[in-house]
Amino acid sequence: xxxxxxxxxxxxxxxxxxxxxxxxxxxxxxxxxxxxxxxxxxxxxxxxxxxxxxxxxxxxxxxxxxxxxxxxxxxxxxxxxxxxxxxxxxxxxxxxxxxxxxxxxxxxxxxxxxxxxxxxxxxxxxxxxxxxxxxxxxxxxxxxxxxxxxxxxxxxxxxxxxxxxxxxxxxxxxxxxxxxxxxxxxxxxxxxxxxxxxxxxxxxxxxxxxxxxxxxxxxxxxxxxxxxxxxxxxxxxxxxxxxxxxxxxxxxxxxxxxxxxxxxxxxxxxxxxxxxxxxxxxxxxxxxxxxxxxxxxxxxxxxxx
Ligand code: RIB
Numbered sequence: 001x002x003x004x005x006x007x008x009x010x011x012x013x014x015x016x017x018x019x020x021x022x023x024x025x026x027x028x029x030x031x032x033x034x035x036x037x038x039x040x041x042x043x044x045x046x047x048x049x050x051x052x053x054x055x056x057x058x059x060x061x062x063x064x065x066x067x068x069x070x071x072x073x074x075x076x077x078x079x080x081x082x083x084x085x086x087x088x089x090x091x092x093x094x095x096x097x098x099x100x101x102x103x104x105x106x107x108x109x110x111x112x113x114x115x116x117x118x119x120x121x122x123x124x125x126x127x128x129x130x131x132x133x134x135x136x137x138x139x140x141x142x143x144x145x146x147x148x149x150x151x152x153x154x155x156x157x158x159x160x161x162x163x164x165x166x167x168x169x170x171x172x173x174x175x176x177x178x179x180x181x182x183x184x185x186x187x188x189x190x191x192x193x194x195x196x197x198x199x200x201x202x203x204x205x206x207x208x209x210x211x212x213x214x215x216x217x218x219x220x221x222x223x224x225x226x227x228x229x230x231x232x233x234x235x236x237x238x239x240x241x242x243x244x245x246x247x248x249x250x251x252x253x254x255x256x257x258x259x260x261x262x263x264x265x266x267x268x269x270x271x272x273x274x275x276x277x278x279x280x281x282x283x284x285x286x287x288x289x290x291x292x293x294x295x296x297x298x299x300x301x302x303x304x305x
Contacts, residue, residue: 002257004048005129005155007058007119007146008041009111009137010074010084011091012066013245013284021098030096037073038093038284039111040135040162043246046285047253047274048133049078051294056080056125058146059138060110060118062090067110073285083122087113091137100241100279101219106137106163114138116145123149131156131256136166147174160252164188177213177259178206179252185216196233199224203231213264215255217248220279223272227264234268237276237301246284251275254294273297 016030041059049055057079061067063086070090071081091109095102119126119142126132132150134143134157143166150157151174158177161167164187172178185202186193193202199216203224206214215225222235254274259267273294281287289297 002048002053002131003129004045004053004131004133004256005056005058005125005150006041006045006048006133007114007126007138007143008044008133008135009039009091009108010037010042010057010059010061010070011039011093011106011109011111011137012036012070013038013093013095015095015097015245015283017097019098021096021103032282034283036283036286037070038095038246039070039091040137040160040249041133042070042074043249043285043288044133044135044160044253044256045074045079046077047250047288048257050288051254051257051274051291053257056083056129058083058114058119058122058125060085060087060113062086062088062110064089066090066092077285080125083125085113085118086110095245097243097245097282100244102243102245108137111138114142116142118142119146119149126150126155127153129155131158133158133160133252133256135160135162137163140166140168144168144171147171150174158252158256160248161188172209172211175211177215177256178211179215179217179248179255181217181219181248196222196224200231200233207231213259215268217251219244219247223268225264225268232265234265234272237272239276239280241279243282243287244279246287247275247279249284250278250288253288270294270298273301
C-alpha cells in the first residue's frame with residue numbers, strides 16, 4: 001500500500017450527452033444530463049484510493065451544496081479529506097460527451113483559492129506521503145510551491161500539466177514522473193504529436209530535459225513511455241468507449257499506485273486496464289473501478305490469449 005497525497009482540483013461535473021457538439025452560434029439537443037463528482041485531482045485521488053492505497057488530499061471545495069457532496073464522495077471513496085477547505089463556490093466543469101469523447105469548460109471556483117499558505121497548513125500530509133501528485137486546475141503558484149515542498153522533503157513528484165496554460169517550465173526541476181496526453185505534449189513542445197512515432201520523439205525530448213519517467217497517453221491509440229533510456233509503445237485495450245471522462249486521471253492514479261511494485265511495463269498495463277474500464281462507463285469518479293475489478297479485467301485478458 002502506497003501513501004499518496006494529491007494536491008489539486010475538485011469539481012462538480014455538469015455532463016450532457018449529444019450526438020454531435022455544437023459549433024459557435026448553433027443550438028443542439030442533448031440528453032442524459034447528470035451532475036457527477038469530478039475534477040482531475042479528485043479523480044486521480046479516487047483512482048488511487050479505490051486501488052487500495054492510503055490517499056490524502058490538499059485542496060478546496062465551495063462552501064455550498066456541491067462542496068458538501070464533493071467532499072462526501074471523496075470520503076466515501078476512502079480519501080482523507082482533512083486537507084480540504086470550504087471556500088466560496090465549488091469548481092464547475094461543463095462537459096459535453098459525444099461519440100465516447102468529451103470537451104470541457106472549467107470555472108475554477110474554490111480551486112483558485114488554493115494558495116501556498118493553504119498548502120502550508122496541511123504540509124503534514126505531504127510529509128507523511130511517499131508520492132505527491134499534481135495537475136494544473138489550481139493556481140500555478142500553489143502547484144510550484146507544493147512541488148518544491150514535496151521535492152525538498154524527498155518525495156516522488158508526479159506532474160500532469162493540464163490545462164497546459166498553467167504550466168511553468170520551472171516545474172520540470174521538481175518533476176520525477178511527467179504524464180501528458182498527445183494534445184498537451186504537442187502544445188507544450190510546439191511539435192505535432194498525433195501518433196506513436198511522433199509521441200516517441202516527444203518522449204525523448206522530455207527525457208533530454210532530465211525527466212526520469214515520461215508517459216504520453218494517446219487515448220484509444222495506447223501510450224508511449226520510457227523504461228530507463230528505452231522509449232516504448234503500448235497498445236490500448238480495446239473496449240466499447242462510452243465516455244472518456246477521467247480516463248487519463250485514473251491512468252495516473254493507477255500508475256502511481258503500482259509503478260514501484262510492478263515495474264514500469266506492468267504498471268503501464270495496469271493503468272491501461274484501469275482507464276479501459278473507466279471509458280466503458282459513464283461519468284468521472286463514479287466510473288473508476290476497484291482493485292478487484294481491475295484484476296478481473298486483466299485476468300480475463302490473460303485467459304483469452
Ligand atoms: O479529466 C476529467 C476532469 O476534468 C473532469 O472530471 C472535470 O472536472 C475536469 O476537471
